[in-house]
Amino acid sequence: MPEAGQDLHHGHERDQTSHGNRLHHKNIGVNLGGGVGIPYRPEEEPVDLPALGREIRAVYEARIMPNGLHPLKIALELGRAITGPYGYLVSRVLHKKETYKNYVGLDASMANLMRPGMYGAYHHITVPGKEDWPHDQVYDVTGSLCENNDKFAIDRWLPRIDVGDLVVIHDTGAHGHSMGFNYNGKLRSAELLLRPDGGVTMIRRAETVEDYFRTIDFSQLENMDGDSRPSERHISQYTAVGK
Numbered sequence: 001m002p003e004a005g006q007d008l009h010h011g012h013e014r015d016q017t018s019h020g021n022r023l024h025h026k027n028i029g030v031n032l033g034g035g036v037g038i039p040y041r042p043e044e045e046p047v048d049l050p051a052l053g054r055e056i057r058a059v060y061e062a063r064i065m066p067n068g069l070h071p072l073k074i075a076l077e078l079g080r081a082i083t084g085p086y087g088y089l090v091s092r093v094l095h096k097k098e099t100y101k102n103y104v105g106l107d108a109s110m111a112n113l114m115r116p117g118m119y120g121a122y123h124h125i126t127v128p129g130k131e132d133w134p135h136d137q138v139y140d141v142t143g144s145l146c147e148n149n150d151k152f153a154i155d156r157w158l159p160r161i162d163v164g165d166l167v168v169i170h171d172t173g174a175h176g177h178s179m180g181f182n183y184n185g186k187l188r189s190a191e192l193l194l195r196p197d198g199g200v201t202m203i204r205r206a207e208t209v210e211d212y213f214r215t216i217d218f219s220q221l222e223n224m225d226g227d228s229r230p231s232e233r234h235i236s237q238y239t240a241v242g243k
C-alpha cells in the first residue's frame with residue numbers, strides 16, 4: 001500500500017476498490033512533474049497547455065475514474081513553462097575581437113546563465129535599437145568568465161554590434177539566475193521586475209563583495225602566530241568538536 005504522497009503507479013492495479021476507498025482519506029495524488037518545454041527559438045511554437053490538459057483529463061477519465069480512484073489530486077511542477085519566457089538577461093558589450101572569428105564580450109557570464117555553456121542551449125539574442133538592422137554579422141557572444149565554454153551564442157547572425165551596446169538574452173526566467181554561482185569571484189546580478197504599467201522595481205539587489213565573503217570565518221585562526229602547528233589549545237578545541 002503506497003504511503004501518503006507516494007506515486008501511485010506501484011502495483012495499484014490489484015484490489016482496486018479497497019485501495020480506492022482507503023486512498024481517498026489518505027490524501028494521495030499523482031505528481032506529473034515538470035519538464036514542459038518553451039519555444040526558445042523564434043520559429044518554435046509554445047506547448048499547447050490546454051491540449052495537454054485535455055490529454056490528462058482523457059487519461060484520468062479512462063484510468064482513474066473507472067478504477068474507483070476519483071477524486072485524485074493531480075499535481076504538476078512546472079518551472080520553465082511558468083517563468084522561462086518572462087525573464088531576460090540584459091548585458092553590456094565590453095569587448096569586440098575580430099580575428100579568424102568575430103567575438104563580442106559581455107559583462108555577463110555563465111554565472112548569470114549557465115544553459116548555453118553547459119548544454120549548448122539556444123537563447124535568442126536581440127540588440128535594443130538595432131532590431132530592424134540587417135542581421136548580417138556573425139558573432140560568438142562570449143561571457144566574462146575565464147572559461148572557453150562561457151559562450152551565450154556561437155556563429156550567431158546579429159546586427160553589427162558595437163562596444164557599449166546592450167544585448168538582451170531571452171527566455172532566461174527559468175534555470176537562469178537560480179543556477180548562478182560565484183566562480184571567478186563573479187557576483188550575481190540584481191533582478192528587476194518590469195511591471196505592467198511599465199514601471200521597474202528591483203526585487204533582488206546585486207551581490208556585493210561583502211556577500212561573497214560573508215560565510216568565510218577566519219576567527220578561529222587569530223591565534224596562529226606564524227606557527228602552523230596546532231597548539232595544545234587548538235588540538236583540545238578540535239578534539240572537543242569531534243566528540
Ligand SMILES: Cc1ncc(COP(=O)(O)O)c(C=O)c1O
Nearest residue numbers: 033034035036077078079080081
Ligand atoms: C523535481 C523537479 N520538478 C520540477 C522541475 C521543473 O522542471 P521544468 O522547469 O522543466 O518545468 C524540475 C527541474 O529540474 C525538477 O527537478
